[in-house]
Amino acid sequence: MALYRIAATLMRGGTSKGVFFRADVLPADTGLRDRLLARLIGSPDPYEKQMDGLGTGISSTSKVVLVSKSSQVDCDVDYLFGHVSIRDGSIDWSGNCGNLSAAVGPFALLEGLLAGPADGLATVRIWQANTGKRIVATLPMRDGLPAQQGEFRLDGLAFPAAPIKLDFLDPAGGAAGALFPTGRPMDRLSIPGIGELQATLIDAGNPLIILRAEELGLTALETPALNSETALLQRLETIRAHATVRMGLAEDPAQASRERPSNPKLCWIAPPAAFLASDGREVECERLDLLARIVSMGKLHHGFTGTGTIALAAAAALPGTLVADLLGGPLGTRPLRFGHPGGVNEIETVLDGERVSVSRLVRSARVLMRGEAWVALEE
CATH class of the missing domain: 3.10.310.10 (Diaminopimelate Epimerase; Chain A, domain 1)
Structure with a gap:
């Protein structure tokens, strides 16, 4: 020893x-x-x-x-x-x-x-x-x-x-080589035993799988109490693993779960709604563009990851994504504000045409x- x-x-x-x-x-x-x-x-x-x-x-x-x-x-x-x-x-x-x-x-x-x-x-x-x-x-x-x-x-x-101001420079493609690894801002996933799901597969900051809450039978108002629902978490991991293969980051779902448990992460989104944050504060609907929840290492995150925030905002800024579709159109360079279990995240995305040149967070x-x-x- x-x-x-x-x-x-x-x-x-x-x-x-x-x-x-x-x-x-x-x-x-x-x-x-x-x-x-x-x-x-x-x-x-x-x-x-x-x-x-x-x-x-x-x-x-x-x-x-x-x-x-x-x-x-x-x-x-x-x-x-x-x-x-x-x-x-x-x-x-x-x-x-x-x-x-x-x-x-x-x-x-x-x-x-x-x-x-x-x-x-x-x-x-x-x-x-x-x-x-x-x-x-x-x-x-x-x-x-x-x-x-x-x-x-x-x-x-x-x-x-x-x-502390953080400028993430040219954040796209660090893992998969492109902002949209499949070449499309929206994809249809076919998951054995689950069915078909519409998704945006994006790599900005880190790779992220974005789904509609309603297609999962969820609301994007979930709290970490969801972590007691073992069957649901396994279902989400199955989706994540298959989407990881679609993004070209693993050869098969088993490899995705074994070798890439942290990335890509999986999140789901829904239209804005008022909710109580985990500290008991009421968050008004008017403060929000949307609601989002994210899974990290197989568990619902108590807030929302920083790199997930970067990827979600990039998807919100650009046309044709699931996020832009929910918002009624891309945000462009307007900051994204979204609700998570702990409250609200806000992030600025700087575009050069349709290239994300800077993602700016304050932490x-x-x-x-x-x-x-x-x-x-x-x-």
Whole structure:
């Protein structure tokens, strides 16, 4: 049994939490690295609690981030994201986490991977290594440190924080090679044992499968209580796995479920309606363009993923998609506002013709703990 003591930082980014590392403190052997990271998070765990690790038994906190000086001449740092499967301990390195992207800049500045101003705004140019895309983060500095406090409020978080602007540059096609991997903004899926479903299959930020709630027998007003409905979750995974094959990201549905449990994600949409957010606030219909729910690692997300937000907004901005059809036409460059279990997400999409040139989110991030993570592994 070998004991590893690894410099680590626990951070919140957006509505996710993850453990951040400098890439050079981890083993060069990727197999050993992945076993170590999974064990540190608390997986594999048949109880799905991650009680013996830094995870908390939900997909939004079962995450690891590796940061290093950039290999790209026009970026400051490289950022690699891993989504740890709670039950089996495998790590999906196939996509990005939009929420944790907000914490990369603060971590890089704290680690001295680049210099920032003592006060004012710092700009961090990030190479997102999973998707081969660039992100520009702009964040406030105070007394030589990334600002930890502010007045920006993000639905799904109890406390305000300093705002971090994220520009996801040219976000399309990082996984599948094109914004619409099938070449069409709308497809008809034929799923064995389920039937036919209309879908938009899109790759912006991360790949996303967009369905109509009514075709699933759902409303897009679901809460995480849905996670007790095992048969429904399995049905959604069957759809997700078959759509992953249609997008060219897996050879068969079994491979999709085994090797790409995190991406693509699956979401469903419905017309706007008033609802109670998870903190008890009433969200008025007039604030919304639509309702949306998303599944992450087999469970309904407590809010909505950052990269899912990017993909949904890209679909809303362009003609011929399921989202534009629901909206009565594409939004173009108007911000998309949609309801999720925690409240409302808003995102701006910048177009160059029908190319998504920038997806712009505002999030926040905070250092929760810096120190050593202790992990014992059998040799």
